[in-house]
Amino acid sequence: MSGLFREETAVKKFMNSVDTVLTESLDGFVAAHADILVLGDEHKFIRRKTLRPGKVALISGGGSGHEPLHGGFVGHGMLDAACPGQVFTSPTPDQMLAAAEAVDTGAGSLFIVKNYEGDVMNFDMAAEMSEGVQQIVTNDDVAVENSSYTTGRRGVAGTLVVEKIVGAAAEHGLALAPLKALGDRVNTATRSMGVALTSCTVPAAGKPTFDIGDGEMEFGVGIHGEPGRRRDTLKSADAIAQEICAAILGDLGDKAKGPALLFVNGFGGTPLMELYLMYNSARAIFEKHGVTVTRSLVGSYVTSLDMAGCSITLTMLDEETTAFWDAPVHTAALRWGM
């Protein structure tokens, strides 16, 4: 039992030992979704069971602890493979190469990478060692310009939107260059910002990543619990939504008019009841500004282990991106139309 405890404080997690949390979870994940998913050797990647020859292969990945991102988005209409790193740790180039080899059917591969130094470096290395690879780097987080782990903005929940829309376009038959352009366009049309009410606890650390008082929140928090804009006293849902939406709208500028996808994302420890309440606040603010919320997503999709908190993402849509958002998808975490 020693693996469950650190400094005489129990880690309040369902696990057998810190060393096997990831592999046991992946084994369960692929067993539960064996109709659509296969696990790569040595747990290097999760891939679609059935590949479609001639389709550009979409590969993503990153540190674990953000589930269902990215493994939960592998399947028809979204990713072909996802590489899970250790918790909050970039996957290795070796994993990406193995994934690319497993799912590339000759039309090339597109890596979708969240902007963190480790991820970018390792995906870059894998791309250099492969042929016919392009990359999209997501950086939708408006909270901070640079952060603990990034030069430039962090890639957060908006990555889901890029993966869904580019995934549908790949299924539709788009080639590598236009897919890369589409992904960059969706990323540019997307802004996010989050707030944490509690810290997450990394299993191997055994204690909260950061301390936060009973009456405090971390405004602009990152998805690894890294600092945001400031520590503040806990505000009402409307006040929190107001500040996040203002940051998003301010950053979008003139683009913040017309149809949009509003995505309220939970960080893992926040129940749906509160997420829908935040959605209600955010939607009213955006619509008052001239945004028309034509598509919605509410749930815990890009998480930070057990952190209580949420992020708000707005993606400005056009006719093409709306159609790709609506297109059929069949993954563990997102499914419609099939």
Added chain:
Amino acid sequence: MSGLFREETAVKKFMNSVDTVLTESLDGFVAAHADILVLGDEHKFIRRKTLRPGKVALISGGGSGHEPLHGGFVGHGMLDAACPGQVFTSPTPDQMLAAAEAVDTGAGSLFIVKNYEGDVMNFDMAAEMSEGVQQIVTNDDVAVENSSYTTGRRGVAGTLVVEKIVGAAAEHGLALAPLKALGDRVNTATRSMGVALTSCTVPAAGKPTFDIGDGEMEFGVGIHGEPGRRRDTLKSADAIAQEICAAILGDLGDKAKGPALLFVNGFGGTPLMELYLMYNSARAIFEKHGVTVTRSLVGSYVTSLDMAGCSITLTMLDEETTAFWDAPVHTAALRWGM
């Protein structure tokens, strides 16, 4: 801001005031799913936007705080309406009557009720004041024989399975009496048990429902945080799964052979990574016993606000119930085949 604070301790929830948590959340919920859902007057119920004349109407409900249950299961292939009570408080007969009036198209109504005294009493009253109503009372929790709020076993996560299978059968055209019989049969084939690692916090109470030490868990906890079998020291995931699965298998007796649905449910504060790890443990135990896991569901579907913990549900399947489980469903929280 006073509504956010109790006894100088901030309630770490996204909310504007304790009095409007439920209505604001419902407003957001129905706005996000306006393509399929409509809110009844005075927030009395959530119903399908489009009704199907001649189909038996399925109506459920219960205290709020268990989201997505039940509102998240309203839509094609599942419920016609759901009545949300205040947090952990039964809805009123008035709500059920309003819902039944709104969705009954002449083929009768079936109430699906979790076994709690308040829910049973209020649904009974509504049934007596209506015509052509039958009821299914779910009681899948093997943890305790009687509890704080029940005579007999509590109805917990297995209620989702009853709602899905009976919902598909209603869509398929089954009449009221066979639907009632099918629901009772699915309930009888279903067993659940849960464990809590932390308490939940009811917004209006402003503090945790129960105290639990750093190294403790509540074994057999109810979905309102009510006591289970015992308080124990935190065990490994395998040890927890072993005891839950043994209780389920022991109670099912000779029936625990052959095809089954394994449903690992999060209570709201537990991330997917841990739920899939628990699924992995539970599946191995059930399969060793002679159960064949042919269908799976993993996620936070029947929650207890922000409680960390999970439950394991096993439903023994046959050809008919498997087909109804697989049938198309389009609700906010469960969707496939359409």
